[in-house]
Amino acid sequence: MELAFNNEQIKIRDATQEDHSAIIRITQEVFAESTFEKNIENHFGIIGDKDWIWRKTRHLQEDLSHPDGHCLVAASDKRVLGYVTIRLDKQAKIGVIANLAVTQVAANKGIGRALLKQAEALMRDVGMEVARIETLEQNMIGQHLYPQLGFDEIARQIYFAMDLREQNENR
Numbered sequence: 159m160e161l162a163f164n165n166e167q168i169k170i171r172d173a174t175q176e177d178h179s180a181i182i183r184i185t186q187e188v189f190a191e192s193t194f195e196k197n198i199e200n201h202f203g204i205i206g207d208k209d210w211i212w213r214k215t216r217h218l219q220e221d222l223s224h225p226d227g228h229c230l231v232a233a234s235d236k237r238v239l240g241y242v243t244i245r246l247d248k249q250a251k252i253g254v255i256a257n258l259a260v261t262q263v264a265a266n267k268g269i270g271r272a273l274l275k276q277a278e279a280l281m282r283d284v285g286m287e288v289a290r291i292e293t294l295e296q297n298m299i300g301q302h303l304y305p306q307l308g309f310d311e312i313a314r315q316i317y318f319a320m321d322l323r324e325q326n327e328n329r
Contacts, residue, residue: 166234170276173229182239188259192297207312232269239264242273253281
């Protein structure tokens with residue numbers, strides 16, 4: 159699948175090891191407003207001397223190295239503008255879209271939509287029967303985009319967290 163952005167031809171392709179630093183940079187740029195890790199930091203502060211970026215990057219690196227994982231990037235000859243990570247559960251026949259991010263400079267240009275469509279095609283090609291994606295309530299872009307692409311809302315989950323560093327006499 160090919161797109162254009164700022165007179166650059168954008169191609170969606172499998173990520174390479176050389177793309178990983180750009181994928182991590184995009185993650186750090188984009189996920190501040192839509193990751194549970196940032197919510198924890200906003201509420202409790204830095205945990206274990208590690209910020210939300212460290213934790214989110216670690217999760218992303220696990221996705222990139224997972225044996226049943228895939229990563230597609232939207233890239234020109236000059237740069238990576240977005241990515242999607244996918245985990246395939248071949249036994250359950252469920253593909254999980256773990257991360258989707260498009261750099262802010264290329265947002266709202268159809269790149270995220272194209273990445274999701276390519277992820278769907280990959281999952282169909284390898285025999286997945288359901289594609290799953292989750293988003294936080296604060297991610298209005300995801301809540302708008304995912305149903306447009308055919309995803310049905312199945313359930314809502316509430317995340318709770320407790321600061322174990324403080325002693326609370328009321329417990």
